[in-house]
Amino acid sequence: xxxxSLLVHGFAVLLTWKTxxxxxxxxxxxxxxxxxxxxxxxxxxxxxxxxxxxxxxxSAIVMLSCIYWGALFGGAITSILFNIPGEAWSVAxxxxxxxxxQQGQAAEALTAxxxxxxxxxxxxxxxxxxxxxxxxxxxxxxxxxxxFAVYLLTFCSFVGLGREAKHKTIISMALGLLLxxxxxxxxSGQLRMTFGFSDLLRxxxxxxxxxxxxxxxxxxxxxxxxxALRGHSARISLHVLWxxxxxxxxxxxxxxxxxxxxxxxxxxxxxxxxxxxxxxNLAKRFSKDPESFGKGRIEGVFAPxxxxxxxxxxxxxxxxxxxxxxxxxxxxxLGGLMVWGLNPGPLxxxxxxxxxxxxxxxxxxxxxxxxxxxxxTVPVFAAVLRVPFAAIAPMIVVSCAIGAxxxxxAMFDIWLMLLFGVVGYVFKKVGIPLAPFTLALVLGxxxxxxxxxxxxxxxxxxRVFWSNGLVGSITTLAxxxxxxxxISKAFGRVSELLQPAKRTG
Amino acid sequence: xxxxxxxxVEDPTAPAEDSPPVTSTRxxxxxxxxxxxxxxxxxxxxxxxxxxxWASDGPQAGxxxxxxxxxxxxxxxxxxxxxAFNPSEGREPFVTRDQLRRVMQVFVPxxxxxxxxxxxxxxxxxxxxxxxxxWMVGRIALWKSLLTSFVFSMVMFVTFEIAFDVIxxxxxVEALFGY
Numbered sequence: 001x002x003x004x005s006l007l008v009h010g011f012a013v014l015l016t017w018k019t020x021x022x023x024x025x026x027x028x029x030x031x032x033x034x035x036x037x038x039x040x041x042x043x044x045x046x047x048x049x050x051x052x053x054x055x056x057x058x059s060a061i062v063m064l065s066c067i068y069w070g071a072l073f074g075g076a077i078t079s080i081l082f083n084i085p086g087e088a089w090s091v092a093x094x095x096x097x098x099x100x101x102q103q104g105q106a107a108e109a110l111t112a113x114x115x116x117x118x119x120x121x122x123x124x125x126x127x128x129x130x131x132x133x134x135x136x137x138x139x140x141x142x143x144x145x146x147x148f149a150v151y152l153l154t155f156c157s158f159v160g161l162g163r164e165a166k167h168k169t170i171i172s173m174a175l176g177l178l179l180x181x182x183x184x185x186x187x188s189g190q191l192r193m194t195f196g197f198s199d200l201l202r203x204x205x206x207x208x209x210x211x212x213x214x215x216x217x218x219x220x221x222x223x224x225x226x227x228a229l230r231g232h233s234a235r236i237s238l239h240v241l242w243x244x245x246x247x248x249x250x251x252x253x254x255x256x257x258x259x260x261x262x263x264x265x266x267x268x269x270x271x272x273x274x275x276x277x278x279x280x281n282l283a284k285r286f287s288k289d290p291e292s293f294g295k296g297r298i299e300g301v302f303a304p305x306x307x308x309x310x311x312x313x314x315x316x317x318x319x320x321x322x323x324x325x326x327x328x329x330x331x332x333x334l335g336g337l338m339v340w341g342l343n344p345g346p347l348x349x350x351x352x353x354x355x356x357x358x359x360x361x362x363x364x365x366x367x368x369x370x371x372x373x374x375x376x377t378v379p380v381f382a383a384v385l386r387v388p389f390a391a392i393a394p395m396i397v398v399s400c401a402i403g404a405x406x407x408x409x410a411m412f413d414i415w416l417m418l419l420f421g422v423v424g425y426v427f428k429k430v431g432i433p434l435a436p437f438t439l440a441l442v443l444g445x446x447x448x449x450x451x452x453x454x455x456x457x458x459x460x461x462x463r464v465f466w467s468n469g470l471v472g473s474i475t476t477l478a479x480x481x482x483x484x485x486x487i488s489k490a491f492g493r494v495s496e497l498l499q500p501a502k503r504t505g
Numbered sequence: 506x507x508x509x510x511x512x513x514v515e516d517p518t519a520p521a522e523d524s525p526p527v528t529s530t531r532x533x534x535x536x537x538x539x540x541x542x543x544x545x546x547x548x549x550x551x552x553x554x555x556x557x558x559w560a561s562d563g564p565q566a567g568x569x570x571x572x573x574x575x576x577x578x579x580x581x582x583x584x585x586x587x588x589a590f591n592p593s594e595g596r597e598p599f600v601t602r603d604q605l606r607r608v609m610q611v612f613v614p615x616x617x618x619x620x621x622x623x624x625x626x627x628x629x630x631x632x633x634x635x636x637x638x639x640w641m642v643g644r645i646a647l648w649k650s651l652l653t654s655f656v657f658s659m660v661m662f663v664t665f666e667i668a669f670d671v672i673x674x675x676x677x678v679e680a681l682f683g684y
Contacts, residue, residue: 054669167580167587171541174577178548181570190566193551216615223611224604226519386514390643391635395657397615398631401622402661406671414619421615425608429599430534448569455563 003129010357014365019062022055023362026063027370030070035077035381036392042328043214044071047399049207049336050406057340058355062362064336065316068329069121069366072312073374074381076113076305081106081382082231088273089308092280096293096300103296106234110378111244112301116255118371120309123259124266125363128317132349132360135321139346144453145464147345149474151447154324156482157268158436166485168432176437179204180444187452199412206335206442208404208413209420213434214328215400216421219393221428227389233382236375244298251302254283258303262310266326267317279307313363320356321346324443328435331442339407518642520607526598533599535588542581549574610642626676632658 014020033044045067052060075090080097093113100109142150155173162169182193183203194200248255258279265275283303284293293300315326316333323345325331337344348356374381404417427434458464466472480487552567552574559568588594600608614634621630635654639645665671666684675684 050671051664051669053671165587167583170580171577171584174573174580175541178570178573178577181573185566188566190555192555192566192570193548195551219611220608223607224520224600227514227516230513388514388639388643388645389516390645391639391653393611394614394618394631394635394638394654397611397618398627398634398657398661401618401627401631402665402671402673405627405673406665409672411623411674414622418615418619422612426533426537430530430537430595432537451569452563460559460561460563 003133006133006353006357007129007361009353010359010361011365013058013354013358014062014361019059019358019362022059022063023066023366023369024373026066027070027366027373030067030072031074031077031370031374031377031381032070032384033067034071034074035384042210042332043218044068045329045332045336046207046210047215047396047403049332049339050403052336053339053406057337057342057352058358060336060340061333061355061359062366064333065359065362066366066370068312068333069363069370072121072309073114073117073370075308076110076117077374077378077381078231078385080109080113080301081234082229082385084229084231089276089304089312091273092276092304092308093301095280095304096295096297099294099296100298100301101232101234105296106232107236107240108244108298109296109301110234111236111241111375112298113305114371114374115244115248116258116302116306117309118367119255120259120262120306120311121313121363121367123306124263124310124313124317125360125367127263127314128320128363129360132317132321135317136346136349139322140350142346144450144457145467146471146474148447148450148454149465149471149478150322150324151443151450153474153478153481154439154443155436155447156478158439160481160484161268162433162436163274164431164433169436172427172432172434173436173440176440177444177447179209180206180441181448186445186449199410202408202410203445204416204441205407205413206438207332207339207407208416209441210328210332210335210438211400211404212417212420213424213427213438215396215403216417217424217428219396220421220425222389223393229385231382231385233379235379241375247298251299253286254299254303255306257282257286258306259310262307262312263314265307266311266314268326273308275311276304276308280304316363319344320348320359323348323446325439328438331438335442518607518644520601520603524601524603526601527605528599529595530597530599531588531595534595535585538581538584538588542578542585545574545578545581549578611638614638614642622674624676626679627673628658628662629676629678631661 029048030044033048045064048067049064052063055063075085076093076097078084079090079093080101083094083098085091085094097109097113100106139146158173159166159169178193180203183191183201185192191201258275261278261282262275265278280293280300280303283299284290287293287299312327312329315330317326319325319330319334323334323343325334334344342348342352342355400417401414404413405411407413424434427437454464455461458467464471465475549571552571555567555570556565557567557571558565614637618630618634621633625633632654635657636650639650639653640647643650665673
């Protein structure tokens with residue numbers, strides 16, 4: 001009940017004309033970014049972040065998170081009308097969404113996509129509302145050893161559970177952690193890895209790296225492809241809306257299943273991409289008529305969209321409660337929190353109540369406003385794709401440069417951004433994942449500080465990480481996850497050995 | 506009711522499907538491992554110099570970074586090894602010649618844009634970048650290109666410099682108008 005009254009307070013914080021206007025601006029920009037080729041959620045948020053530097057934190061996070069919701073909605077438009085997934089997590093939406101558009105049911109498919117996105121988000125926001133305060137107040141008892149253990153758990157689960165080749169994940173993460181360490185060491189004041197360059201004294205800024213890795217490299221990658229497109233346009237009428245909505249209750253199992261999968265994968269580092277495919281595949285497997293999937297079945301739009309949005313939203317839960325982002329975009333929002341002078345972590349719920357509950361309230365309001373907006377303005381946004389990429393690409397480059405420069409007022413950062421653009425392009429093409437790098441770069445110095453504070457507290461004794469039940473089980477779990485592939489293989493062997501024995505015995 | 510008007514956008518300079526590859530993913534991947542390996546050695550050396558030992562109150566400044574460099578070097582070596590043992594891996598093209606041409610069409614102007622930003626300020630440089638890119642790469646009419654890039658640069662200037670107080674590098678042109 002306490003959560004509820006705080007939420008009401010959050011709405012009160014939010015309901016000013018200025019915040020509502022920023023919300024609309026954020027949503028429009030977000031849908032734009034989601035529709036445009038070569039830009040997506042994380043890139044859009046990273047590029048538009050500098051706009052918020054002079055705002056107060058609440059307005060800033062409301063606008064940024066609305067950009068994020070907008071991008072999530074926008075991805076579905078191109079998938080369904082043009083068979084071009086604007087985002088990787090919209091790929092599964094094209095399987096049934098595009099066939100529906102070809103059969104003249106584009107409006108139905110879009111309505112289904114937007115509605116299920118809304119349902120997925122709502123599920124995750126409810127989860128955040130009722131779980132995050134509890135987790136945060138539990139985490140308030142954490143000291144440096146516990147925090148380091150949680151960071152370790154995050155890093156290890158990326159390596160152990162990631163689907164990319166292990167050595168590539170390790171390379172990405174080690175590089176991110178190393179770059180996080182460049183500059184002045186916060187504990188001893190010594191300089192590290194600066195090689196005498198004064199520009200490196202400040203360290204490598206996380207947001208500069210992200211703008212390069214996601215913004216510039218995406219432009220380079222997009223240019224490689226054939227950019228011609230052909231698609232349908234659609235207008236959603238009240239009649240269509242009613243037809244889709246009145247069938248909704250029939251699909252409650254699919255919607256609930258996808259929401260749960262999405263929320264789970266969003267909190268753990270699985271991500272919206274995995275969630276959308278898993279939602280789709282499970283809907284197909286449990287269907288009475290799996291053959292009809294891929295030929296324009298509305299359930300095939302509901303399942304992945306719900307899961308992707310639930311996951312994208314749930315990724316903000318660990319960020320708010322623990323200061324650990326569950327996705328790339330959440331990592332960028334976390335970087336933003338630091339720019340605005342907020343310290344991400346459980347203390348947020350105590351020290352900045354207005355901010356946290358304003359943000360949570362904005363998740364509800366942003367999704368409702370977003371839903372109404374996309375339902376009414378689809379034709380406008382589909383037409384955005386008529387703008388030639390040759391006009392959009394240089395504008396994105398300029399926005400990236402403004403973003404990179406604004407963070408520290410340094411020309412060096414623009415060059416760094418360009419370098420990271422090339423690195424991101426090459427890494428993506430040889431299959432080195434960028435998410436571990438992003439996470440490591442944003443959490444690296446916090447993890448190191450926690451470790452060294454723990455060491456100072458214990459007088460240099462490593463056993464502090466097993467000193468009580470809580471920290472001991474987190475640390476152990478981290479190592480289990482790190483070696484998970486080996487362990488699960490070993491378990492497989494053991495059960496293979498046991499099975500025939502059981503039969504004979 | 507869904508009205509079925511088609512939206513179609515052409516791409517006159519699209520890369521050809523049958524363009525010959527410039528290099529294979531394998532070659533680039535090996536190069537990436539070598540570069541990362543060398544970087545790891547360099548960083549390891551620097552951290553060893555900073556101090557990578559374990560003092561009485563915990564690790565010294567270079568401790569973590571030293572072992573991370575070792576991990577990075579190890580993972581890169583593993584990557585090189587796995588490439589050596591799987592001769593068939595990564596034979597697909599990294600970029601075709603046409604694709605590389607298109608990528609360079611963005612990359613080179615972006616590089617020039619960064620240079621010009623230092624001398625002319627960001628807004629003039631962005632005007633030049635957008636106008637020339639639209640005109641030369643996108644084959645869009647010159648007046649449209651100039652107009653679009655002028656409007657965009659002005660909007661950026663008003664948004665950041667005047668409305669949001671985010672200061673960008675400026676050059677002689679802005680100085681003429683007193684900024």
